Amino acid sequence: MCGIIGYVGKNKAVPYLIRGLEHLEYRGYDSSGIAVMEGNEVITVKTSGRIKDLKNKLAGIDLTAKCGIGHTRWATHGEPDDINSHPHSSMTGLFTIVHNGIIENYLSLKKELLSEGFTFKSSTDTEVIANLLEKYYEGDMLSALNKCRRVLTGSYALCILCRDFPDTVYGTRKGSPLLCGKSAGGIFFSSDTVALLPYTRDVFSLDEDETAIINKKGIKFFGNDGESKEKKSERVSLPEQSADKGDFPHFMLKEIFEQPRVLKSTLDSLIKNGELLPDLRELKKSFFALQKICFVGCGSAYHAGLAGKILTEKIGNITCIAETASEFRYGNVPLDNKTLCIFISQSGETADTLAALLKAKEKKARTLSVINVRGSSIARESESVIYTEAGPEIAVATTKAYTAQLICLYLFALCFAHERWQIKRDERDRLLAELRLLPAKAQKIIDERDKAELFCSLFDGKDEGWFIGRGSDYASAMEGSLKMKEISYINTGAYPAGELKHGTISLLEKGTPLVALCCEDRLFPKAFANIKEVKARGARVLILAKEKNARELSDEENVFLLPDTPDEFSSLLQAVALQLLSYYTALKRGCDIDKPKNLAKSVTVE
Numbered sequence: 001m002c003g004i005i006g007y008v009g010k011n012k013a014v015p016y017l018i019r020g021l022e023h024l025e026y027r028g029y030d031s032s033g034i035a036v037m038e039g040n041e042v043i044t045v046k047t048s049g050r051i052k053d054l055k056n057k058l059a060g061i062d063l064t065a066k067c068g069i070g071h072t073r074w075a076t077h078g079e080p081d082d083i084n085s086h087p088h089s090s091m092t093g094l095f096t097i098v099h100n101g102i103i104e105n106y107l108s109l110k111k112e113l114l115s116e117g118f119t120f121k122s123s124t125d126t127e128v129i130a131n132l133l134e135k136y137y138e139g140d141m142l143s144a145l146n147k148c149r150r151v152l153t154g155s156y157a158l159c160i161l162c163r164d165f166p167d168t169v170y171g172t173r174k175g176s177p178l179l180c181g182k183s184a185g186g187i188f189f190s191s192d193t194v195a196l197l198p199y200t201r202d203v204f205s206l207d208e209d210e211t212a213i214i215n216k217k218g219i220k221f222f223g224n225d226g227e228s229k230e231k232k233s234e235r236v237s238l239p240e241q242s243a244d245k246g247d248f249p250h251f252m253l254k255e256i257f258e259q260p261r262v263l264k265s266t267l268d269s270l271i272k273n274g275e276l277l278p279d280l281r282e283l284k285k286s287f288f289a290l291q292k293i294c295f296v297g298c299g300s301a302y303h304a305g306l307a308g309k310i311l312t313e314k315i316g317n318i319t320c321i322a323e324t325a326s327e328f329r330y331g332n333v334p335l336d337n338k339t340l341c342i343f344i345s346q347s348g349e350t351a352d353t354l355a356a357l358l359k360a361k362e363k364k365a366r367t368l369s370v371i372n373v374r375g376s377s378i379a380r381e382s383e384s385v386i387y388t389e390a391g392p393e394i395a396v397a398t399t400k401a402y403t404a405q406l407i408c409l410y411l412f413a414l415c416f417a418h419e420r421w422q423i424k425r426d427e428r429d430r431l432l433a434e435l436r437l438l439p440a441k442a443q444k445i446i447d448e449r450d451k452a453e454l455f456c457s458l459f460d461g462k463d464e465g466w467f468i469g470r471g472s473d474y475a476s477a478m479e480g481s482l483k484m485k486e487i488s489y490i491n492t493g494a495y496p497a498g499e500l501k502h503g504t505i506s507l508l509e510k511g512t513p514l515v516a517l518c519c520e521d522r523l524f525p526k527a528f529a530n531i532k533e534v535k536a537r538g539a540r541v542l543i544l545a546k547e548k549n550a551r552e553l554s555d556e557e558n559v560f561l562l563p564d565t566p567d568e569f570s571s572l573l574q575a576v577a578l579q580l581l582s583y584y585t586a587l588k589r590g591c592d593i594d595k596p597k598n599l600a601k602s603v604t605v606e
């Protein structure tokens with residue numbers, strides 16, 4: 001993970017670096033730092049904590065440098081203290097670098113460098129790169145970088161200052177993203193477009209093993225062989241919504257509230273003149289020949305994939321699997337040109353999902369991605385893309401991007417099933433009409449948020465809890481449990497309701513909070529029986545069910561009723577209710593809702 005930034009220009013570098021880091025803070029917020037070139041001297045200021053702590057540390061230090069680099073960290077090697085914060089310098093201070101990625105063979109390289117007399121201050125893998133550069137440098141940066149590349153295993157995006165070239169920043173990458181952009185005020189490196197958009201919309205995306213040099217003369221690109229390269233910039237569109245919290249106390253709540261609008265605009269953007277997913281015309285030609293669909297993502301995006309799998313299998317009559325990207329990339333699912341792999345990612349930068357996509361491409365599978373961030377790495381690498389119209393999502397816990405992913409996958413399933421003649425036009429249109437009602441139903445849940453606020457007392461004084469469900473309710477249970485864990489730090493498990501008796505139920509204690517999802521009509525009696533079983537053993541149960549089941553549940557104590565919707569789409573309404581439940585639980589516990597500990601918004605290392 002981590003976010004890196006570099007600047008060279010006419011103005012003081014520090015304000016640009018700080019502003020860039022603020023945009024990149026979603027990538028990690030354990031610690032941060034900057035290094036600038038004051039004349040021929042490199043000044044480094046870094047600290048554990050948030051960017052605001054770095055700003056406090058910088059207050060009162062007048063740095064006039066017009067060239068520098070910056071970093072915001074999600075710790076991988078070494079705890080997030082001041083010493084392990086980036087930037088890191090080589091032994092003599094000749095090189096100072098910031099790094100996003102992981103050097104897998106850093107220990108053996110470090111041992112070798114130590115035996116050669118190099119010294120280290122931190123426990124990071126990054127300092128190894130700084131010292132390696134020093135080892136290989138003989139006056140030519142490109143040649144030193146190429147020598148480093150030959151011995152480094154892992155992933156890296158680097159911004160580098162070298163004392164020999166005071167007005168220059170070097171950028172290079174392998175496996176982690178690095179972009180470059182030029183404006184009237186200066187030239188920038190950044191881990192992503194968000195930090196560049198305030199200055200320019202014309203962005204250069206560095207290829208694997210490519211190096212860019214930025215200085216007063218402009219930008220120059222070089223290939224792995226050291227040959228100079230011509231490169232064209234891409235025009236990046238500006239996000240329509242601002243990344244401002246407005247009057248909301250948290251981004252998460254604001255983003256939950258945005259869902260009705262996001263769902264509607266996502267639907268509107270994907271249906272043109274009655275045609276579903278018109279941008280997939282080429283891919284649709286392959287639908288009849290497909291034998292299997294794999295849904296792949298990480299965390300919540302995987303849960304969206306699970307819901308997509310359940311629906312596509314049900315109405316599309318095709319074998320589907322859903323797998324986490326970290327398993328898929330090293331697993332053995334047979335892939336060929338009769339397999340469609342669907343990659344789901346809000347950021348479009350998740351390292352495991354990207355690697356899974358590259359593997360699918362190598363095996364000649366067809367590829368489709370469901371992505372929020374336009375121009376992101378996964379979007380660029382995919383054969384076809386469906387964009388969620390969620391706009392910038394700032395809270396670390398995904399809400400609006402998740403439900404927008406669900407709506408895209410529902411629409412895909414309808415389109416697929418219809419194109420493959422598994423459902424008739426009438427049935428497709430009936431389901432489509434129901435899909436169009438989801439934004440208003442999500443709004444109803446948000447309007448009645450006092451229910452979620454009330455039911456969150458279920459978790460009062462508890463550090464553990466359960467979520468159970470069957471079928472698509474199980475996919476929702478997994479998402480509800482993850483959301484609760486990540487923002488409220490309550491250790492919740494998600495279980496298929498029918499599996500409890502096979503072991504897990506032995507853990508159930510009197511008073512254990514348990515959220516039972518029972519929105520699958522056909523499985524309602526089974527789910528209800530499971531509720532009775534856990535209640536008989538003392539669980540404190542909250543039931544999420546459809547309004548139409550109100551009568552059957554009239555004797556139950558805690559029932560959170562959701563608007564009726566066909567089973568096909570109930571996971572979306574459950575998600576909204578569960579987001580509110582975890583939000584209010586975390587609020588009550590005084591947690592840092594938008595930036596939970598140990599997490600980052602975008603996971604760019606595996």
Ligand code: F6R
Pocket residue numbers: 298299300301302344345346347348349350353396397398482483486601602603
């Ligand atoms: C949970 C959450 C994460 C992400 C996961 C994938 O609330 O946000 O589990 O869903 O890290 O991220 P993307 O969608 O960017 O690939």
